[in-house]
Amino acid sequence: MHTGGPGEGTLGARMIIGLISDVHANVIALEAVLDALDERGAEVIVCLGDLVGYGPLPNETVEMIKKRKVLTTLGAADERVAYSFAGPAARRKGVADEILEWTKSVMEPDNLAFLQSLSVQQRIQTPTGWLRFFHGSSDSTAVRLNLNQDPLTLGRLLERHRCNILVAGSTHVPFYRKISDTSMVLNPGSVGLSLNGEPGADYALLSITDTGMNLEMDKVEYDFAAAAFEVLAWGLPAEVAEAIQHGRMPERMGSGPDLEV
Numbered sequence: 001m002h003t004g005g006p007g008e009g010t011l012g013a014r015m016i017i018g019l020i021s022d023v024h025a026n027v028i029a030l031e032a033v034l035d036a037l038d039e040r041g042a043e044v045i046v047c048l049g050d051l052v053g054y055g056p057l058p059n060e061t062v063e064m065i066k067k068r069k070v071l072t073t074l075g076a077a078d079e080r081v082a083y084s085f086a087g088p089a090a091r092r093k094g095v096a097d098e099i100l101e102w103t104k105s106v107m108e109p110d111n112l113a114f115l116q117s118l119s120v121q122q123r124i125q126t127p128t129g130w131l132r133f134f135h136g137s138s139d140s141t142a143v144r145l146n147l148n149q150d151p152l153t154l155g156r157l158l159e160r161h162r163c164n165i166l167v168a169g170s171t172h173v174p175f176y177r178k179i180s181d182t183s184m185v186l187n188p189g190s191v192g193l194s195l196n197g198e199p200g201a202d203y204a205l206l207s208i209t210d211t212g213m214n215l216e217m218d219k220v221e222y223d224f225a226a227a228a229f230e231v232l233a234w235g236l237p238a239e240v241a242e243a244i245q246h247g248r249m250p251e252r253m254g255s256g257p258d259l260e261v
Helices: 027-039 058-067 076-082 096-106 109-117 151-161 224-233 238-246
Strands: 015-020 044-047 121-126 129-134 165-168 175-180 183-187 201-209 212-220
Touching (some): 027 058, 151 165, 151 175, 151 183, 183 212, 224 238
16 A cells, blocks of 8 residues: 555646546446546546455456546455455444455456555546545545535645645545635545446546646446346345445445445
8 A cells, every 4th residue: 555656647738537536446437437438538537446356346447447547546345355454353244345355366466466556545637736646545545535515625625735736535425625726626426336326336436637627427328237237146235236226225235434435
């Protein structure tokens, strides 16, 4: 586990960036959202981690991320699968820990090594300054940064992180707040387990020039039934299949801190 250096991911003077997070081993949703971003002209695609956990196809998911050359940071679930020392000491409520143990048992060595190679945070240069991205916070995959704050507080947050665009994941619910013409914070939601009440694969598309930026947040439809079938076919909890198809967690599955795997 390491943090990204200052020079990685430097791009050109104009760019269109696709932003995704929380894939959770749902390769059907991942393929749909990557195809949509390609069609919309994304020149680089950034993923905020949690490639694994909850879903039934962790190896296929990691392999697609590698094949499509997606810039990816380490997520909380990725960390707990990749490092035996990571995660809470006591077993949590819900199905998360059960699925993580299953995920560890099926991960191929090359894909496990890929998870271990991921940085906690990365940044890329844009025409309006640095874009910094991570799963939870800049020094922890498990601690969620609160982006729902007033513009003054968020401006100070950007100063501390030495960037003018800050992107974080983990909540599975899309969110953004514009601070100025050239600065904002955002959470693109979840590709594989969206929880904003509508099923689909969440993504954000950020178009940046030297004079400003335009953000579009959208959701791609995919074969929810096929994704849910894969969950059940691998013997994983039916609650996950239900959440995929309905865009929200069943009450018996837990929420809040228990959601994050």
